[in-house]
Amino acid sequence: xxxxxxxxxxxxxxxxxxxxxxxxxTRRNLITMLMSIELILNSVNLNFIAFNKYVWPHKMDGLFxxxxxxxxxxxxxxVAIAIIINLYRSHQSIDVEDAGExxx
Amino acid sequence: xxxxxxxxxLLALLTVVSGILAVTxxxxxxxxxxxxxxxxxxxxxxxxxxxxxxAAVQIVVYVGGIVVLIIFSIFLTQxxxxxxxxxxxxxxxxxxxxxFCGFALVLIQLFQxxxxxxxxxxxxxxxxxxxxxxxGVKEEGxxxxxxxxxxxxxxxxIGCIVIAMRSKPQxx
Numbered sequence: 538x539x540x541x542x543x544x545x546x547x548x549x550x551x552x553x554x555x556x557x558x559x560x561x562x563t564r565r566n567l568i569t570m571l572m573s574i575e576l577i578l579n580s581v582n583l584n585f586i587a588f589n590k591y592v593w594p595h596k597m598d599g600l601f602x603x604x605x606x607x608x609x610x611x612x613x614x615x616v617a618i619a620i621i622i623n624l625y626r627s628h629q630s631i632d633v634e635d636a637g638e639x640x641x
Numbered sequence: 642x643x644x645x646x647x648x649x650x651l652l653a654l655l656t657v658v659s660g661i662l663a664v665t666x667x668x669x670x671x672x673x674x675x676x677x678x679x680x681x682x683x684x685x686x687x688x689x690x691x692x693x694x695x696a697a698v699q700i701v702v703y704v705g706g707i708v709v710l711i712i713f714s715i716f717l718t719q720x721x722x723x724x725x726x727x728x729x730x731x732x733x734x735x736x737x738x739x740x741f742c743g744f745a746l747v748l749i750q751l752f753q754x755x756x757x758x759x760x761x762x763x764x765x766x767x768x769x770x771x772x773x774x775x776x777g778v779k780e781e782g783x784x785x786x787x788x789x790x791x792x793x794x795x796x797x798x799i800g801c802i803v804i805a806m807r808s809k810p811q812x813x
Contacts, residue, residue, distance in 0.1 A: 540643075540646060541646060541649040541650070541653075542758070543758055544752075545649070545653070547751055548748065548751070549653050549656060549657060549686070551744055551747045551748065551751070552657050552660075552744065553656065553657065553660050553679070553683075555740040555741070555743050555744040555747075556657070556660045556661055556663075556664055556740070557664070558739070558743065559736050559737060559739075560663070560664025560665075562732070562735075562739065562740070563728050563732060563736045565725075565726075566669065568669065568673075568714060568715060568718070569664070569672055569725070571711065572672060572673065572711060573663075573664055575676065575680075575703070575707060576663065576664070576676070576679065579679075579680065579683050579703070582683075582699075583686065586690060586692055586695060587690070588756075590690050590692065591756070591758050591759060591762065592756055592757060592758060592759055593759065594761060594762060594764040594765075595759075596781075597766050597771060597774055598781075600694075600766060601774070601783050601786075603695055604695065604698065604775075605790055607698060607699070607702050607703070608702075608790045608793075608794065609790065609793065610707070611702055611706060611707060611794075612794055612797035613797075614707045614710060614711070615710065615797055615798075615801050616797050616800055618711070618714045619800070619801040619805050620804055621714060621718065622714060622718065622805070623805065625717070625718045631718050631719070
């Protein structure tokens with residue numbers, strides 16, 4: 538095994554991203570789809586931090602991008618869960634197939 | 642092999658295995674707990690990279706905030722022991738194929754590209770510098786995005802209250 542470096546972290550991040558994409562394709566439950574989105578956002582954060590550490594260690598821009606992504610992800614999760622709970626109140630279900638009338 | 646290398650591979654294994662469990666588990670509560678461990682693994686990788694501040698933020702916001710929110714919403718919307726219905730086999734196979742092809746494409750691109758890796762990797766940001774640059778109004782300062790995010794958080798807060806309040810007069 539080699540000394541872990543930038544490429545190892547990028548491979549983990551790519552793996553997490555596509556695990557999230559797979560979950561987003563296969564899950565039909567809104568909460569689990571939200572969990573897949575969280576995985577995708579975390580893989581993006583990991584990428585920013587890895588590039589900041591290994592390519593531009595004198596700057597902190599990747600770190601700030603990650604911080605802003607985390608803040609926006611928190612806001613997004615809160616709004617999404619409010620919508621999901623509201624949907625559950627009116628439909629008694631959080632399956633995306635039952636939420637078809639939200640389209641119109 | 643050094644200890645830090647072993648720790649890195651253990652963290653990587655924890656992250657990826659719990660990530661896979663988080664999207665494949667049939668019990669939704671178990672999926673949420675797996676997500677929790679995946680996020681802790683990512684925070685561990687940040688600690689391994691010596692970025693303590695972002696690791697602490699990750700633990701506080703994700704592990705302490707978002708996962709707890711998700712678990713609460715699971716309890717509010719369905720009985721916890723319930724199994725989710727399994728998907729059609731074709732959909733699972735094609736999703737796995739699409740994800741795997743995307744992963745392979747990214748890896749091919751990754752190994753063809755040569756990143757200009759910096760020489761001094763011992764440099765880590767200090768919390769004081771992070772604070773100074775975050776609120777700086779000069780060049781390279783992040784005061785404007787900071788204010789924008791604060792406005793966005795306020796908008797999200799009001800939006801959540803409005804969404805949660807709206808159906809109340811109709812149901813009662």
